[in-house]
Amino acid sequence: MWQLLVIGTLVVVVQGRYENINVKQDWWETAVFYQIYPRSFMDSDGDGVGDINGITSRLEYLKELGVDATWLSPIFKSPNHDFGYDISDYYSINPDYGTIEDFEQLLKKAGELNIKVILDFVPNHSSNESDWFIKSSNRDEYYSDWYIWENGHMNDRGQKSPPNNWVSLFSKSAWSYMPSRDQYYLHQFGPSQPDFNYRNPVVVEEMKNIIKFWLEKGVAGMKINAVNHLFEVDKDVYGGRYPNEPITGKPGIGPDDYGFLDHIYTKDQEETYDMVSQLRDVFDAITIRDNLTRVMMSEASTSIKNAVRYYGSGNHAGAHIPFNLALIADLNKNSDARDIKYTIDRWLTYKPLRKQANWVSGNHDKSRVASRFRGELVDAFNMLVLLLPGIAITYMGEEIGMANGFVPWSETRDPRACRTDDPVNFVEVSRDPVRTPFQWSNGKHAGFSNADSTWLPVAEGYEQLNVAAQRSAVRSHYQVYRSLTALRMRPAFRLGRYESLALNSDVYAFKRWYNDDTYVVVMNVGRVYHVVNLTAFDLIFGQLEVEVSSVLSSRTYSDSVQANYLDLAADEALVLRMQV
């Protein structure tokens, strides 16, 4: 018999055997978040660029997947040098994507479907085309100090050169000259992305206002981008000039490369954590007023010890969801089962005890799972993201196993790749391959757009690899993904405990259980067949039943397997349930 239980703000449908559950969970604590890169999701007006109405028209698809919330890469007004990660007006919508009315319509429809909407907010820098920067460049009294300005340095040949050796994440000097001020401005990313001055309280106030503005519009939260870059070292401590950063001495890295320097003065500065806590107060004020949590997600590419500081401590709350990028940053093609176990357990070890973990396997910056590992492991990675304890975050297309597209130099748009000026080696840094249009069908431009051409080319192979094909197939990544989101509604995955083992160097397994309902997720990430014994886990014995199997597995739903003798084909991944 199925019953309906209300848990805090969360409604969970559970079977009779889970009747005793009365644990409170807020809506976001075990939610599935789906990242949309708006430019590439769905084009509704035939200009070859995805847009807001396109997203609205596909919200049912998100519902079908079992997604609870979507976070949209930036949709604010931008000249698109970094496609929205360079905002020129934080209070308006990029006309490429539509209007504020379109966005309100999206919120309305999402609300009807009970899908929350999260916006990506870029507080480290604006666009160099923002009014604020233009005024600052002209020493407007109010805006003069909004950005990081510094006098040049006279080099040995008597020429003006950048204030110090700082290198941008997009390579080359992090300083660009502005004739109107006869000064250099700092840009930790591209020259079109000048860094704000967080030591100016007026800037901080403005950032809080922006967050407030969009939360009042009805969004369920904001993702704070590149948060560990907000502060630079306080130059007053260094006699009024920003000091050089030390050279790492890493072999094969030139002075134009970001890795050339150890970024001790430009990232992870102590002041950042207090700033995050101040921003969190803005979310909390509205949460308390409305009695509905507005979540703060934060993104920082940093060490694990710094990453978990974004959870906050003591009376200083941090982000609800500081992104855990470990599955992306710490695993690669050569990783084996032991590396997977180590990476997962490491995050859980560093994470503060009572905070929620989160799992991210891809985003708009990093190679897709099918390319970073291999296509055969797509289901295994979705099992990790969706069945490990905590929050699941899926980048659009990972549910169907999209692979990186090939984008030639002539069609390359990513500023990081363009800045290399290198028509051969740009591929090593280009992020375009993971941003190619979403593959809806085998139709024109994969069903993404009916324009003559699209802003990035559609990836090869879309004729076979697309939503429509996987929807109608009996077995597909899409079907596996849906089974997993349904499964994660069960208390064992929402509330249950976790234990893991590398059964050998190829086979990773974890157990989730709540009361007497127990599951084992097991995956052979190696290239050869293995027989494993699941009784290595405490209280796993007898028969287990298949709940979900990877696409190429010979097993299907409700097949029985023996705990003490389980043969696993290469790449096979299974979710098994203990029989009681």
Ligand code: BGC
């Ligand atoms: C985003 C990138 C962007 C950069 C600069 C990163 O955190 O994920 O896509 O280029 O910030 O805003």
